Amino acid sequence: MRISTFLYTLRQGAKNIWKNKMFSLASIATMTACIFLFGTFYSMVVNFQSVVKDVEEGVAVTVFFVDGASQEQMDEVGRQIGKRAEVSKWDFVSADEAWEEFQKVYFEGEEEMAAGFEDDNPLANSAHYEVYMNDISMQQSLVGFIQSLDGVKEVKSSDAAAHTLTDFNRLIGYVSAGIILILLCVAVFLISNTVTIGIAVRREEIAIMKLIGATDFFVKAPFMVEGILIGLIGSLLPLALLYYMYRRIILYIAEKFHWLNGMVDFLPVGTVFSTLVPVGLLLGVGIGFLGSFMTIRKHLNV
């Protein structure tokens, strides 16, 4: 395609938008709302997931052994645990280490009381593994697996924490996906309407083009450009707005709610937007393309 033809097609696409100002504006507004909500939910979900991740990393599964379990048996259990994909870290705590840790917590300042146990570790059978996971939704399956291993007496875990985090994470995902899907359908529908009107307005011009010898591509391309431009504008606007708002909100929360610092760490703006910008643009342009493509197939027989 010649550069002049390409530029002409772009100009015609932009002119179509201008000619149908009201409908184009409605399409851009819907697209803006759609991408804005998508961006808002995305920012919330990634931040929530980051918090969940931090919490998950703090939730451990503790594995205790049967009385008299040999060191080889315990090592073997450790090796089996290490092979699991959902396990991020596993630490072996020997009976002596467990007793030392206990003393630190319960005999602080009264070390002479613990001295009586010097040669007789009361936690002699308390050697255990502390297992940390990268995906807490797999906790139940991991616990079942460890329980089946030879030499394991008991596996302690917090099912409530695991379930709550997993369920809440899933709920946010479903709700966001549902709302975004509905908005996407509305956006496709509105873009399709805008392009349909564009085609109706230019019906005579299209007929002339065809008689003069315009190719199908030449006739269709401006309408494709129209849809894509609406998608592009409708995604750039909310992304810019979200960028500004996200920065302001995390600064505001950091200032006004500093007691949250350390408990909830917001992801830096760069981390969120390095994914959100390309996905948002792709979504906008994709919806614009889809809306105009479907309409052209239906209403423009060249």
Place this chain on the structure above:
Amino acid sequence: MIKLENVSKAYSAGIPALNNVSLKIGAGEFVFVVGDSGSGKSTLIKLLLKELEPTEGTIVINNQKLGNIRHKDIPRFRRNIGVVFQDFRLLKDRNVYENVAFAQRVVGTPVKTMRRKVPAVLSMVGLAAKYKSYPREISGGEQQRVAIARALVNEPKILLADEPTGNLDTHNAWEIMKLLEEINRRGTTVLVVTHNLEIVKTMQKRVVAMKQGVIVGDERLGGGYED
């Protein structure tokens, strides 16, 4: 140049729009097609532009069998045929220059060539001075000249004119016919569908008469043609 062999076209049950029509038009000819409404003149034009497919028979234009042209090759085929309509069919939101340049843009002509050819063809139709005017700012005759310029700018071998003087007064009608004659003198085959028998009689060209989808007369010099 143009050859129709036993061509019929039926839209639905009833009298066919064209019925077993055979016609030959040589390169460089000037032909009038006359007939009442419903005689099949417009159907003939649409068949020649491959807007419609014949129900029966074959059409050959510039040694190309129209039946063999695939959908994607129709634009290329149409670039060899200029077409002019009774209602001019200009783009109202573009000026005279842009209307003519539009035909060049559609076929992907480089801008440099466009800047040379559009003024030249506007000069030929006598509208060089009005290149900035919009259709609403010029007369019907001038609008038809713009339409002719648009049809000619891609240098087609054939020019089809469907009632080109139908919306014009006598003076402008004659101006347009003189222009078409001049275009024909330069080598373009011209086929004019018209109701205007005065023009047909005066111009002394070949006249093909149609009635109810059938050719009822074909006179080499149409001066003696009677309604």
